[in-house]
Amino acid sequence: MQKAHTISLNAVRVFALAAEHRSFKRAAESLGVTPGAVSRHVQALEEAMGLQLFIRRNNSIYLTEIGEAFLQQAVPNLRSLNQAIEKAMGEGQSLIVSASTTFAMRWLIPQLKAFRQLWPDIAVRIETKGPTSSSQTQHIDISIDYAAEGKAIGQAEILFEDRSRPYMSPDLASSVSKWTDLSAIPALQSTSSNWDWKTWLKEAGLPEAQIRYGGYFDLDDAALRAAIAGMGMALTSELIIADDIAAGRLCALPESPSVLLGHYTMTLLEPKTSAAMIFAKWLRSLN
Secondary structure, three states, X not given: OOOHHHOOHHHHHHHHHHHHHOOHHHHHHHHOOOHHHHXXXXXXXXXXXXXXXXXXXXXXXXXXXXXXXXXXHHHHHHHHHHHHHHHHHOOOEEEEEEEEHHHHHHHHHHHHHHHHHHOOOEEEEEEEEOOOOOOOOOOOOEEEEEEEOOOOOOOOEEEEEEEEEEEEOHHHHOOOOOOXXXXXXXXXXOOHHHHXXXXXXXXXXXXXXXXXXXXXXXXXHHHHHHHHOOOOEEEEEHHHHHHHHHOOOOEEOOOOOOEEXXXXXXXXXXXXXXXXXXXXXXXXHOX
16 A cells, blocks of 8 residues: 655646646756656656546646546645745745834835845835824734833844934034033923933033023924024934934934934834744844
């Protein structure tokens, strides 16, 4: 008696393709092999199963009755197997990543080209959220959030540190004689109660009275654009403005210290798909 586990799965795939094309030649063309190779696979399958699957006559092939029955049972299972393989490999999948507008626009989106080159079959959709965003109506696979230093992060994992210092346009920076003379340049606000500036001042050993607050913006990105325009200094990390620094649009307040204000965190939400796990692993590799 033949044992099913000894049957070559590849031979079954070749058989199904030959049966669907009703031709060894056309099956060979789609596989990029010779008709002889297809014939040998089918013959080996027939010998392993102890069954005749095709009738060969005048350079044509016809399924036997048992071959037809086998095809009808095999094809759906082969498709399911291929789908399982694709799912495990992250092919043909999509995922939704939720992140703050500033982090998404200034860091995450510019990195996606590199991810697409590694995993071209995974479609990534970015959902941005502001400080007052309501809960999402659809499933999010990965949530990237921000936690101020000292705040609990629950089940999330830390992706990046937020070590921040004041940044401004080069023209403004050239007008500063001492980094401790903060009152000369407006401090742009983008957080409730200015907790970020207060934390930075405390760690830098400076009184809050030393600073002069300027305009208020509801998004960090808006404050950064205002800093580029010369309206004042914004408190941010090099991670977020690397492109602006490289292009000479922003520079750090000379000699000012970088202070750990918080962390960017990542949470994989249930059910954890293979695409989400692949994307999360890629994010970790960038740290």
